[in-house]
Amino acid sequence: MLRLHDTATGTVRPLEVREPGVVSMYVCGPTVYDVPHLGHGRFVLVFDVLRRYLTWSGYRVHHVSNITDVDDKIIDRANREGRTEAEVAAEYEAVWYEAIDALGVRRPDADPHATAYVERMVELIGELMDAGVAYRTSDGVYLDVGRVESYGLLARQTLESLQAGARVDVDDQKRSGHDFALWKAAKAGEPTWPSPWGGGRPGWHTECVVMSLDLLGEGFDVHGGGQDLAFPHHENERAQAVALGRTFARHWVHNGWVVVGGEKMSKSLGNFTSLTDLLERVDGRAYRLLVLRSHYRSPLEVTPATTADATAALERLDNLARRAGEEALVDVEPDPAALVSFRAAMDDDLDTPAAMAMLFDLVRAANSALDAGDHAAAARSVATVREMASAVGLALRTDAAALDHDVAAMVAARDQARAAKDWPAADAAREALVARGWVVEDTPAGTRIRRR
Numbered sequence: 001m002l003r004l005h006d007t008a009t010g011t012v013r014p015l016e017v018r019e020p021g022v023v024s025m026y027v028c029g030p031t032v033y034d035v036p037h038l039g040h041g042r043f044v045l046v047f048d049v050l051r052r053y054l055t056w057s058g059y060r061v062h063h064v065s066n067i068t069d070v071d072d073k074i075i076d077r078a079n080r081e082g083r084t085e086a087e088v089a090a091e092y093e094a095v096w097y098e099a100i101d102a103l104g105v106r107r108p109d110a111d112p113h114a115t116a117y118v119e120r121m122v123e124l125i126g127e128l129m130d131a132g133v134a135y136r137t138s139d140g141v142y143l144d145v146g147r148v149e150s151y152g153l154l155a156r157q158t159l160e161s162l163q164a165g166a167r168v169d170v171d172d173q174k175r176s177g178h179d180f181a182l183w184k185a186a187k188a189g190e191p192t193w194p195s196p197w198g199g200g201r202p203g204w205h206t207e208c209v210v211m212s213l214d215l216l217g218e219g220f221d222v223h224g225g226g227q228d229l230a231f232p233h234h235e236n237e238r239a240q241a242v243a244l245g246r247t248f249a250r251h252w253v254h255n256g257w258v259v260v261g262g263e264k265m266s267k268s269l270g271n272f273t274s275l276t277d278l279l280e281r282v283d284g285r286a287y288r289l290l291v292l293r294s295h296y297r298s299p300l301e302v303t304p305a306t307t308a309d310a311t312a313a314l315e316r317l318d319n320l321a322r323r324a325g326e327e328a329l330v331d332v333e334p335d336p337a338a339l340v341s342f343r344a345a346m347d348d349d350l351d352t353p354a355a356m357a358m359l360f361d362l363v364r365a366a367n368s369a370l371d372a373g374d375h376a377a378a379a380r381s382v383a384t385v386r387e388m389a390s391a392v393g394l395a396l397r398t399d400a401a402a403l404d405h406d407v408a409a410m411v412a413a414r415d416q417a418r419a420a421k422d423w424p425a426a427d428a429a430r431e432a433l434v435a436r437g438w439v440v441e442d443t444p445a446g447t448r449i450r451r452r
């Protein structure tokens, strides 16, 4: 049985699901106002690995991840660029999904958008007002966290100690510094929705509590996100559910930071400026492997050096797959004993570094067996490598060299078709490339492709 760290208890404990064989998981998605950063890439990969491993283990996973499409940062960008919030959000949502696809991350089963849930959020805020745990100010509606039992659970601190550590809040209308906005009264030039408390928009913390409960129901299994979301975002989501007597997430899973040079953020020369930048320079599978080779709760160093290292490891995997093809190894069953060890590592709070060490030991074993002409042993190791790789969503490629010629021909065909304004032919060439795992981009210099 999978044991996972739970932020609410601070311990690694069994994942005890609500319904046998089913895992319902809500992971906070992006606010679509800019290109995604490296940390976004890490969290989607961590939860994609969790989802795939659960699926591989026989669970049916219901995965929901939201798109925050109304927010201060979206409004700021829209105002700065003279566009609507919807245009900005649509643009960066497309960029988001392109990056997700390039990482080989499965899209969620549902991706609720905040703007589609405003009415439900107004209802929930009304319930909190009726329950006497929320109050109005001149700029909106706030939750009185002092009225919520066990506030501070995810911060692993009491409200008293949180308050002792808090800086003085400038907003003197709030009863306490940790009270947070459920409803933000409309300001000029902002999108607005009607409510009993006047026009305005809901706060971010209300968005996720409403959408998770609506789509997954009370007592859903896993709520996840980056560790920076545990407090206050997840604490505040939970506070609203608890204040209304609703059972919220059973297990809280948070992944660690991305660091560059040991620091959370760095823009030194040569470092990646965004996930989009990384994906232009590195195979998305190499980022997955880099993520897998570090424990999900540890800081992850993402630099050209660490991604180059992961790329080299990925090449060893691809080379083995290619070699297995060339040697026409037959399909055999994976080694059950090796899979038992793999499962034990994964079940131990997703010990992917140990699991990847096993995988690369098998890569070495398979190559040695091939060198020695022992095809039976090699086939067994290769089958086991494939099985482990598929459990964590790592696709092996055998086609890199063989396809080069065909791919070049398709790129040329697309450029010719575009020059001749033959759009159906250009689209067909694009689709052929996409089907072979390439991301296709149009540049002034012609069609540019890179590995998904």
Ligand SMILES: [Zn+2]
Pocket: 027, 028, 029, 208, 233
């Ligand atoms: Zn959220």
